[in-house]
Amino acid sequence: xxxxFNLPATGEYLQVKKIQRLAYFLFVCLFVMLFTNNLFAxxxxxxxxxxxxxxxxxxxxxxxxxxxxxxxxxxxxxxLYPLPVVNTVSGSDAKExxxxxxxxxxxxxxxxxxFCFTFVTGTGNTVTTRDIxxxxxxxxxxxxxxGDVSDIKVGVTDSADRTVKLSSxxxxxxxxxxxxxxxxxxxxxxxxxxxxxxxxxxxxxxxxATFDLDSIVLKRSSIGEFNVTIKNISDNLATxxxxxxxxxxxKNWVAAEQYLELSLDILETDNWNVxxxxxxxxxxKDGLVDxxxxxxxxxxxxxxxxxxLPNASGDTLVIAYSGSPNYALYDGGKxxxxxxxxxxxxxxxxxKGDATDYSLLWDSRGYHISVSGDFGGMNNPIYPKxxxxxxxxxxxxxxxxxxxxxxxLSYE
Amino acid sequence: MKKILSLLVVLACVVMFxxxxxxxxxxxxTINASADFASSGEVYISFNLKNLADDSTATxxxxxxxxxxxxxxxxxxxxxxxxxxxxxxxxxxxxxIYIYQDNKSNSTDYVATxxxxxxxxxxxFSGLVRKGSGGGExxxxxxxxxxxxxxxxxxxxxxxxxxxxxxxxxxxxxxxSDGSTSNLNVAYTTIAxxxxxxxxxxxxxxxxxxxxxxxxxxxxxxxxxxxDVQGGDTYKTEQILVLTFQE
Numbered sequence: 304x305x306x307x308f309n310l311p312a313t314g315e316y317l318q319v320k321k322i323q324r325l326a327y328f329l330f331v332c333l334f335v336m337l338f339t340n341n342l343f344a345x346x347x348x349x350x351x352x353x354x355x356x357x358x359x360x361x362x363x364x365x366x367x368x369x370x371x372x373x374x375x376x377x378x379x380x381x382x383l384y385p386l387p388v389v390n391t392v393s394g395s396d397a398k399e400x401x402x403x404x405x406x407x408x409x410x411x412x413x414x415x416x417x418f419c420f421t422f423v424t425g426t427g428n429t430v431t432t433r434d435i436x437x438x439x440x441x442x443x444x445x446x447x448x449x450g451d452v453s454d455i456k457v458g459v460t461d462s463a464d465r466t467v468k469l470s471s472x473x474x475x476x477x478x479x480x481x482x483x484x485x486x487x488x489x490x491x492x493x494x495x496x497x498x499x500x501x502x503x504x505x506x507x508x509x510x511x512a513t514f515d516l517d518s519i520v521l522k523r524s525s526i527g528e529f530n531v532t533i534k535n536i537s538d539n540l541a542t543x544x545x546x547x548x549x550x551x552x553x554k555n556w557v558a559a560e561q562y563l564e565l566s567l568d569i570l571e572t573d574n575w576n577v578x579x580x581x582x583x584x585x586x587x588k589d590g591l592v593d594x595x596x597x598x599x600x601x602x603x604x605x606x607x608x609x610x611x612l613p614n615a616s617g618d619t620l621v622i623a624y625s626g627s628p629n630y631a632l633y634d635g636g637k638x639x640x641x642x643x644x645x646x647x648x649x650x651x652x653x654x655k656g657d658a659t660d661y662s663l664l665w666d667s668r669g670y671h672i673s674v675s676g677d678f679g680g681m682n683n684p685i686y687p688k689x690x691x692x693x694x695x696x697x698x699x700x701x702x703x704x705x706x707x708x709x710x711x712l713s714y715e
Numbered sequence: 716m717k718k719i720l721s722l723l724v725v726l727a728c729v730v731m732f733x734x735x736x737x738x739x740x741x742x743x744x745t746i747n748a749s750a751d752f753a754s755s756g757e758v759y760i761s762f763n764l765k766n767l768a769d770d771s772t773a774t775x776x777x778x779x780x781x782x783x784x785x786x787x788x789x790x791x792x793x794x795x796x797x798x799x800x801x802x803x804x805x806x807x808x809x810x811x812i813y814i815y816q817d818n819k820s821n822s823t824d825y826v827a828t829x830x831x832x833x834x835x836x837x838x839x840f841s842g843l844v845r846k847g848s849g850g851g852e853x854x855x856x857x858x859x860x861x862x863x864x865x866x867x868x869x870x871x872x873x874x875x876x877x878x879x880x881x882x883x884x885x886x887x888x889x890x891x892s893d894g895s896t897s898n899l900n901v902a903y904t905t906i907a908x909x910x911x912x913x914x915x916x917x918x919x920x921x922x923x924x925x926x927x928x929x930x931x932x933x934x935x936x937x938x939x940x941x942x943d944v945q946g947g948d949t950y951k952t953e954q955i956l957v958l959t960f961q962e
Contacts, residue, residue: 531744547750553806563746591750693750699909700756700807705749712742
């Protein structure tokens with residue numbers, strides 16, 4: 304019996320080194336992806352609701368460069384037909400968030416025109432195709448304003464445009480309100496959903512009309528998830544609970560050391576909202592409650608932001624207050640006279656049994672910016688952050704205070 | 716029977732579709748939040764004597780002999796010429812600030828070796844001790860009491876023992892009626908606790924908070940009950956203790 308140990312030949316040895324380096328590279332990539340998941344997310348693969356033009360749902364990003372979910376929008380025309388005019392408009396009359404598309408098409412004796420989103424890739428925005436076969440419907444809102452939209456066709460493009468007329472989707476041209484359109488993707492004639500170039504388009508022939516578009520999404524038939532992740536403010540890593548530092552003792556309003564990151568991938572109806580409460584079993588226990596007697600309460604508050612706080616825009620986690628005894632809470636880095644900067648809401652307990660603005664984090668209008676009733680739409684990546692505060696001025700040494708907090712997504 | 720069955724079917728449909736129309740779906744995420752102040756908090760007091768007449772700093776508490784009727788035979792409470800300004804903070808649930816005496820630790824001339832007997836049979840070593848008496852039943856003590864106020868009282872203030880805020884000053888060596896050691900009555904000795912300054916006593920052992928306090932400051936006034944004092948007597952205590960306590 305014998306045993307041999309042979310070094311590989313030089314070429315084989317170099318191959319082994321290459322594989323090692325490749326493995327190391329892949330490991331580093333995996334590590335980077337894990338800790339920067341939002342940046343490199345492939346929403347088309349991950350999401351059940353894929354926003355093409357949405358301020359509440361993650362999805363495509365226009366001119367996103369190297370990000371996977373990169374789209375551009377195009378308009379085109381033929382012959383003497385004018386280009387459609389498509390502008391983004393901000394207004395409280397948006398169906399979702401703050402923005403919508405205002406569209407105008409003009410008739411001519413001949414010709415055609417259109418508007419579309421196109422999948423692109425790379426920094427040069429090279430047109431590409433993607434597989435959207437996991438999605439079952441294309442949904443959007445339209446608000447007819449002038450003219451006749453009935454004959455405008457909407458749909459997707461693979462090797463050719465696969466469309467249906469708006470009239471077939473039940474649009475009431477004389478009603479100048481937001482109306483929902485749902486296109487069953489598999490019902491589009493001859494469509495190849497595995498090879499889609501334009502995930503949304505409309506085109507017109509001999510039509511004159513103005514109309515608005517908003518909340519354009521692709522949806523799967525299965526329901527996605529709503530998640531809340533607790534993260535440390537210090538390093539943005541996930542953790543298991545929300546805490547206040549012991550240095551908060553006897554201080555007025557102090558922010559917690561963690562924030563809640565919300566992730567929404569459910570759009571079953573348009574009547575949805577996300578609310579926050581304490582769940583401590585009594586109306587009066589709307590805060591942190593001492594564990595010894597259950598009677599001493601430190602009031603709590605919350606604010607929601609589309610961005611991490613504090614940030615370079617001057618948004619802080621300093622909770623300032625004015626007025627007595629009903630303090631108004633505002634961002635200590637901002638002006639006390641500007642209601643926009645009253646983003647902190649007193650928390651209420653679920654035992655109160657109501658659904659006031661003081662519990663509303665997020666709905667189709669966007670995240671709840673301020674007590675004065677402002678809401679804000681968001682851009683990808685859409686993961687609103689909820690920050691919590693507590694008034695520890697009357698905290699008692701020797702005690703621990705706890706709160707159960709509920710974040711609830713509701714839809715009817 | 717058929718009619719009843721069809722009615723039930725209709726009702727079932729109403730219930731089913733009715734609930735479908737109004738059904739609300741909730742996805743609930745629960746988060747635990749906590750603030751642990753188990754190791755936080757403090758017990759602190761500054762206790763500074765001032766003269767009632769002019770608010771100047773004082774180093775001892777005294778009574779004006781000319782205000783006292785000698786050998787009156789009736790206990791008459793007189794206000795001391797000094798008062799205390801207290802700045803206190805108790806922010807720990809187990810914390811408290813106490814005041815009591817330890818007349819057994821006085822210097823030789825004023826040491827209390829024998830108690831007096833109170834009306835309820837308890838034995839007291841508290842109060843001012845007559846020089847060289849060692850305490851005892853016969854003119855050995857002048858009882859002391861104190862009252863607390865949220866505001867500074869005028870220099871003309873006259874001690875009112877009828878006020879519920881007045882509490883006897885007790886001694887750590889006081890005895891129960893059966894002669895056993897009496898632990899200090901917390902209600903009579905507590906100046907401040909987690910609820911703030913103590914305003915007075917309710918019942919045997921209960922206390923209530925002093926109201927109207929601004930910030931962390933309150934005032935203490937002292938009374939002595941003169942009855943059998945005679946010319947040439949000197950009464951004194953060297954051991955009024957103000958202590959902070961926390962577990």
